[in-house]
Amino acid sequence: MTVEFAIVLPFIMAALIPFIYRRLSNIHIGWLVLTIPLLLFVLLATYIPRISNGETISNTFEWIPSFQINFTTYLDGLSIIFGLLITGVGSLVMLYSIFYLSKNESLHHFYCYLLLFMGAMLGVVFSDNLMVLYAFWELTSVSSFLLIAFWHHRKASRAGARKAMFITVTGGVGMLIGFLMLYAMSGTFSIREIIANVDVLQQHPLFIPTMLLVLLGAFTKSAQFPFHIWLPDAMEAPTPVSAYLHSATMVKAGIYLVARTTPIFGGHEVWFWLVSGIGLVTLFWGSLNAVKQFDLKALLAYSTVSQLGLIMCLFGLGSASLHMGYSKESVLYTQATFAALFHLVNHSTFKGALFMMVGIIDHEVGTRDIRRLGGLMSLMPFTFTIAVIGSFSMAGLPPFNGFLSKEMFFTATLEITKLNIFSLESIGLVFPVVAWIASVFTFVYCTVIVLRTFFGKIQWERLEKPPHEAPFGMLISPFILVGLVIGIFIFPNSLGHYILRPAMASVYPSFPSADELTPHISFWHGVNTELLMTAGVVVVGLVLYRTLKKWRPMYRVIPEGLTLNVLYERVINFSETSSGQLTKRYMNGNLTYYFIYIYVFFVAVVAGYFLVSDSFSWDPSKDSSIQYYELVLVFIMIFASVAMLFAKTRISTVLLNGVLGYSVAFFFVIFRAPDLALTQLVVETVTTALFLISFKFLPALQSEKAPPSVKLSKGIVAVAVGATVTLVGLAVLNYEKFTAVSSYFEDSYNLAGGKNIVNTILGDFRAFDTMLEVVVLFIAGLGVYTLIKLKAKKGDVDVENK
Template identity: 60%
Template sequence: MLTVILAILFPFLAALLILLLHKKTSTIHLGWFVMTVPFALFVLLAFYIPAIANGKTYSHTVQWIPAYHINFITNLDGLSMIFGLLITAIGTLVILYSIYYLSTDEALKPFYIYLLLFMGSMLGVVFSDHIMILYVFWELTSISSFLLIAYWYHRKGSRYGARKSLLITVFGGFAMLAGFIMLYHITGTFSIREMISMYSQSKTHDLFLPASILVLLGAFTKSAQFPFHIWLPDAMEAPTPVSAYLHSATMVKAGIYLVARFTPIFGGETFWFWAVVTVGFITLLWGAFCAVRQTDLKALLAYSTVSQLGLVMTLLGISSLAFLTDTSVETTLYTQAAFAALFHLVNHATFKGALFMVIGILDFRVGTRDIRRLGGLMAVMPASFTIALIGSFSMAGLPPFNGFLSKEMFFTSLLHVQQLSIFSLDTFGFLFPVIGWVASVFTFVYCLIIVFKTFFGTYRKDARIDVKEASPGMLIAPAVLSLFIILIFFFPNVLGKYLLRPGLFSIFPADMAYSIEPISAWHGVNGPLFMTIGILIVGSGLYVFYRYWRIIYTLFPQKWSLDSLYHHSLTWMENISNSLTAVYMTGYLRHYLLYIFIFFSLSISTALIFLGAWPDQSAPNAPIGSLHWMLSMMMIVAAVAILFAKTRLTAVLLNGFIGFSIAMFFVLFRAPDLALTQIVVETVTTALFLLCFSFLPAWKKEAIKRGKSVTHLLVAISVGVVFTVTALAVHHGQLFTSISDYFEHADKLAGGKNIVNTILGDFRAFDTMLEVIVIFVAGLGVYTLIKLTSKGGPSNEDQ
């Protein structure tokens, strides 16, 4: 379906339009124009909801590089529809919020360009069926998020957080790319749908396990799973609209999408189950535990996002067991876990987006996000309090909010898993509900901290700041999300019928006999209900007596944290790099040439030895006449004489003599075109040398120690020998068929009769294009530096 491709390209085209047409003097906030992009895409996707709910899928292929099986293939099914709607719906609300959050004094044009690039990249990830195209958009999300996090680049924290997120997510992206290449080697196709259909034949391949490990690395780094979660809290240096968008509907959800999409390929394998479930549980518990200790509300929400993503990842790991069982009853239990994962994914987008926007309002109106400086804001900011209450209690899993429904489904899945006898779950399965319950207790505690520490207690009025409720325009977006939190609780099966079930059908094969139970707020007196009651009792007690047990956090000092390990590792690598660079970057050109020549001699001679590509003495060679010998000897004498020249003029003339002698060789070998070219080049070069040297100071020949002279002599001789042997070896062509056979068909391949002209004009055109691109990019860099300097742009000093 061409509509999906246009939906992916639309944000990129809008970004280009802003770049070309927007004027700095515009009095209308740029956000109003940008908001139409995600809103139009949301309406467009909404038209296809009924068809997708009935099991229809849409795919389209645009030929790109068919010779290498790389085409722009898109796929719109239930799973991609969920993510597409989240990206566009939350994107619309985030842009609406940003209109009131960012003033026209800010650099709005780059902000919205980055945001549109981010949006388009995420749509490309979820709609791509070709793994190489998916990878391209995957890395574009890393780059665009880097630009968004570093939007306030004059802040040290923004630059640090952006670099940290880029390093970790790009590392995972490279690992994922290697996994994709392995999958292509296994299946012979780049299409995800075709890979899924070949699951039974693929799982026995030797590369199947390494491919699953590498794909999970990409998913874990992008979705901030332990131990790669450390980039997410530092990403909070971005403006609040970016944080709300990144946490609720984009970036971190890309890793969740990848695991869900590839579960039909890797699901049912022991490693996949234990890796996803173990990492998910650790992330769930550690994120919730760390969130409680935070004093910055944004940091608290960042760790809560880490925890909630761990919950979704755990459910996806449990659902992978559906590919291992044959009974419809057990299959239904596992697919119910995937259903809960998708449900909580949507719920998390609503309450986390609302909470981030409220925190942004507090920072905007109060001037701080520090919990220790907040309190008593309920009376001053009642609307913000109401939204924060709804969002927090939904995240805590309390009724009547949507988070309660998905949390109960999470507990139900955990209780079912502990009864299994596969994968040693009969031994370790009891830990599943225990870990989930403990993490939920900490979740309840930090949700109480958000509500009570911020809005209850004594109001600390600052005479310098007039604290008041946010404007109605700023409250619209979080209020809409809060409304959806409540509506989903009362009408969950509307969401289940039109979005969640089709998403489930996209993960599991159609022949699986499963029947998802309707979502209900009351399932009777059962295990999940008792777990919820226990959370309320224990969580409330921990909150009230927090000052007595918070000493436990001293057992995890900052210097032993993963953040500290990352920072010290990066510092150590930078120091090693600087020390190593200082060794060989001496500032002397002769040293650099020496390194190049030594590397050339060693690498080429090693290749000659191991390949056995020595010249064949029995091969016929053209006869060498006396004139050739005389010319060669004169060139040798001139080359040696350059070393003993007293003036630059003498050296230039001797060098020119060597060049013109080469032209004479071309004449003797009956190559007049090459001879003319050589004469012209040598004449121009000699003239340029003389012109440049006339402006240089007097030549003082540098005294070189005898040992260095001997080293230079040996290197020069080795280069000459290797060059000669390589030329003879290539001439005899022992190892490979000569490439000239390919160019002999130049008339058919490129339509040219002259082989030399065809090689220069057609076959080297791509190489020339890349060279021009390199020069163009370098020119852009120089232009940017000059422009910043001329405008007195920001320095690299920390501000």
């Protein structure tokens, strides 16, 4: 099995689910779906020995080779980390969802969306071609929209899905423009080839604009400030979705993009300050806002924002080493990148477990509101264990894996202050200071999760369900994750050697040895500054927790009307209102005005082009002679056209329209185009018959009672359109600036095997276009059939505001 198989298999299974769902009435569909991520995880795990030895695996399937767009997969140290997280955590999430979701839910839709998302994420991390990566990137946005809005009867779920898709897709469009700029600079869509020519790219004037656009896509997808506002609203999704999308996969796509493009942009000062600076702001802002949340899931959402900011900041700090070039000193600063990769894995373990823990509480107690919880430790001891391990790992306490990567984060922020590049000698101190303050708030909200939920008195009267421990099946996945939290703390260097070391080689391909870039991970380094910072976090964090009620009012200092969410809502509401008002001004229901808009635009563009260019040329001497019978037909058509304007009855209008259409058919006969003549005759006959069939249902023809100025303006538009079409007809008669395309189609027999040029054009040369037209008609037919067969079910209610 190949890497391409890993990408395609989830899509194949997603396509099969609707067909096999009804046949598995006695078996939960989740058990069958679970085999897909498990199989893929085992497949990717078999590549670990080869990847750890420095091998890379690539394969290419030609897709659109004329535009250098090919389905090229590339498996290296960086992509295998994300692949293992996507499939490994995906397996645990699917196992958890089997016990979490009720059988009354639309499970076939849920697992179909989940597999689409999994396949799209694997496509993102395994694609070497930028255009293919972008296609999968946007597919993650679409599939996440479906997952977030899974409970679509809830207004908040629909709103959260729309916000997530709007922000991430907008950033994705900017990223696409950046990818096209990269192609314009390098002449290739291959990421590996672009990295190989990075020295040339850095001198290009489009380098910085390209960098900004690529970062826009990364920041929106990974919920960096100020684009983080979509992530808390996305928590309206079912808990398995939150545990998967917002801890291990979707939000990590932006992190992956930054890591993958670090060899391209990493040595630049703008990249350093944007990635590390935005990451630091996101870290602080997310931790600060997490403390004020009363909903456990909202608290975890802001904690995710904060942790993503930490990882992003580390990647920014590590990029400074690329500016310095390879040396013993620069290798020291690559450890920030190593810490980012390490914390990336650690975050997926403890945050996935915490989301599942909150899902268990919501499922078994009926509420996530901290103000209604308390005293659950004795009733839910296993859930309490998961909460303690996950929370204290996120807080950076031993003996959990989060402690190791948090200490490395402190080390990176302290070491960066020693550099004399990028003005760090003067403002570099902001990194350790802000990092320590954010860590204090992180400790506070982790303490809130544990103490406010599981200690104190049980508020029986405020709970929706009698609290009890979750079934064994729901506990398996989070216990595996917290087991990894402890296991990684005990054996961190196994992860470092086999997984993180080859990833470092991917981020720093210009550095000769990956072994130099991989530090030995140890939980004890003596009493140093980092340990004192951690001790300070604990002491100050406990004080702030004990005095939380006294300083919580500070959150009311910023008015609600000035928050980013309110600003977003105002912009969206203003856009909808103003666009609606503008649309109503020209979409007034009058078909006459719609034709005027179309015709005026046509005249302005076509006739305007003739005026500003020298495209129009007409030489009457080259025209063929006009026969008398052709003049007769022309005068008949003119008579019919003018007579329709003065017709008093609809029957006269229908007949005159038929005269006009049949006259056109006679012209086709004269010009020896029997196929076109036959088509015109059939269409005209059917059209006239349809008019006559529906004749009795049409209202009586009424003369237009409009002021002379209106009639004059319509007449001017009509004459202008006629004159423009005449100009186009005259201009193309003897147009010689370009070779006529008809000469190509004249060889239709050799090219397409058909003697009739018209048939070969429709059936062969325009085969793709014709196929799409047929598909459009087929879809329209399905829509009409569905509307005819669709019957409202008895008891259907409007759930808009439920």
